[in-house]
Amino acid sequence: MSLQAPARHTVHVPLGDRAYDIIIAPDAIDSAGERLASLFPGARYGIVTDENVARAQLPRLLAALDGAGLSHTEIILPAGEATKSWAHLQTTVDAILAARLERNDILIALGGGVIGDLAGFAAAITRRGMDFVQIPTSLLAQVDSSVGGKTGINSQYGKNLVGAFHQPRLVLADQQALDTLPPRQFAAGYAEVVKYGLIDDEEFFFWLEANFSDIESGGPARAEAIAKACVAKARVVVEDEKETGRRALLNLGHTFGHALEKATGYSDRLLHGEGVAVGMVLAHRFSARLGLAPSQDSGRIEAHLKTAGLPTILADIPGDLPPTDVLMDAIAQDKKVSRGALTFILTRGIGKAFIEKNVNAADVTQFLEDMR
Numbered sequence: 392m393s394l395q396a397p398a399r400h401t402v403h404v405p406l407g408d409r410a411y412d413i414i415i416a417p418d419a420i421d422s423a424g425e426r427l428a429s430l431f432p433g434a435r436y437g438i439v440t441d442e443n444v445a446r447a448q449l450p451r452l453l454a455a456l457d458g459a460g461l462s463h464t465e466i467i468l469p470a471g472e473a474t475k476s477w478a479h480l481q482t483t484v485d486a487i488l489a490a491r492l493e494r495n496d497i498l499i500a501l502g503g504g505v506i507g508d509l510a511g512f513a514a515a516i517t518r519r520g521m522d523f524v525q526i527p528t529s530l531l532a533q534v535d536s537s538v539g540g541k542t543g544i545n546s547q548y549g550k551n552l553v554g555a556f557h558q559p560r561l562v563l564a565d566q567q568a569l570d571t572l573p574p575r576q577f578a579a580g581y582a583e584v585v586k587y588g589l590i591d592d593e594e595f596f597f598w599l600e601a602n603f604s605d606i607e608s609g610g611p612a613r614a615e616a617i618a619k620a621c622v623a624k625a626r627v628v629v630e631d632e633k634e635t636g637r638r639a640l641l642n643l644g645h646t647f648g649h650a651l652e653k654a655t656g657y658s659d660r661l662l663h664g665e666g667v668a669v670g671m672v673l674a675h676r677f678s679a680r681l682g683l684a685p686s687q688d689s690g691r692i693e694a695h696l697k698t699a700g701l702p703t704i705l706a707d708i709p710g711d712l713p714p715t716d717v718l719m720d721a722i723a724q725d726k727k728v729s730r731g732a733l734t735f736i737l738t739r740g741i742g743k744a745f746i747e748k749n750v751n752a753a754d755v756t757q758f759l760e761d762m763r
């Protein structure tokens with residue numbers, strides 16, 4: 392990571408001939424025109440975005456492209472998780488073809504993780520693979536989904552079940568874009584930032600605790616937090632691009648989190664990052680119960696997530712949750728179960744997560760029962 396000036400960082404993702412840069416800067420969108428023109432001479436651009444982001448951020452991007460004389464077409468989709476569907480994938484691919492974008496033209500994903508995943512997948516399959524650029528506008532997308540090349544849509548059988556690995560050519564993470572993001576969405580993305588500290592970097596977690604107010608208010612620590620999170624994600628992706636081993640650590644808190652998301656119908660009751668926040672606390676508490684981690688660590692994590700406005704216990708989730716056996720069914724579906732044993736990301740304390748393939752399902756059931 393090279394530090395150019397406060398609030399400006401470049402993170403390189405060294406994936407051989409698919410290597411790319413993540414530019415983190417408050418004017419990354421405004422300066423996109425020159426950057427794109429020099430990287431992709433002669434290309435035309437298809438911008439995929441959602442209605443909220445089109446209102447809040449698209450004018451900045453259009454001004455940047457127009458300023459550099461770049462030709463573009465816009466594909467504006469409804470906002471929300473339901474957009475990651477076959478129907479909207481088809482709309483997107485058809486719009487790309489109707490605009491006669493060719494293989495050497497560029498698709499731009501301007502939006503949160505929903506748009507990044509959908510547009511990235513459309514780029515992966517249209518004309519047997521087009522290049523694409525991520526311009527993530529939610530905190531979650533800036534620190535997580537825009538990095539690593541996982542793209543896809545949901546199916547009636549579950550989330551993210553149809554997709555492809557397709558790395559972007561460039562990521563432009565613009566902190567100013569986060570100014571229009573609803574605070575609840577900001578907090579949800581922040582849970583993923585905290586996750587990187589909890590996985591293997593306790594210093595980062597302590598730094599986040601100390602710098603949270605600057606991060607929240609958009610000071611220089613915000614860009615630094617985003618950059619550190621991108622470095623952490625990029626490192627894991629480079630080590631394990633196709634998620635056969637270490638990349639699974641990124642799922643810390645996600646097994647419990649996914650079960651809770653499912654139990655709340657993937658609705659506004661619990662955003663993905665909020666599920667991850669509760670899930671990370673549960674993973675630490677469960678590890679403490681197994682005698683693996685100090686219990687004061689769970690309290691410290693809980694306190695910080697609370698400060699960030701995140702739910703941390705089951706009772707924080709509005710409405711009734713289904714019985715424990717239904718939550719356990721969701722956990723079993725999310726994870727491979729072999730003879731009553733589950734794979735979980737557990738921890739020996741802050742910054743010491745590990746993959747445990749032999750977690751007793753009955754212990755998890757009892758633990759969840761006691762947490763209610």
Ligand code: NAD
Nearest residue numbers: 443447470503504505506528529531532536541568571572
């Ligand atoms: P999202 O894309 O739905 O964005 C959240 C909300 O914020 C939406 O209403 C959106 O319109 C709005 N928004 C985004 N940026 C804005 C801005 N700057 N100003 C105003 N409004 C803005 O959700 P998300 O949390 O960004 O992403 C969640 C998705 O990411 C899920 O589908 C999840 O599966 C996926 N994901 C993918 C990966 C990956 O590796 N590919 C990793 C994690 C999550």
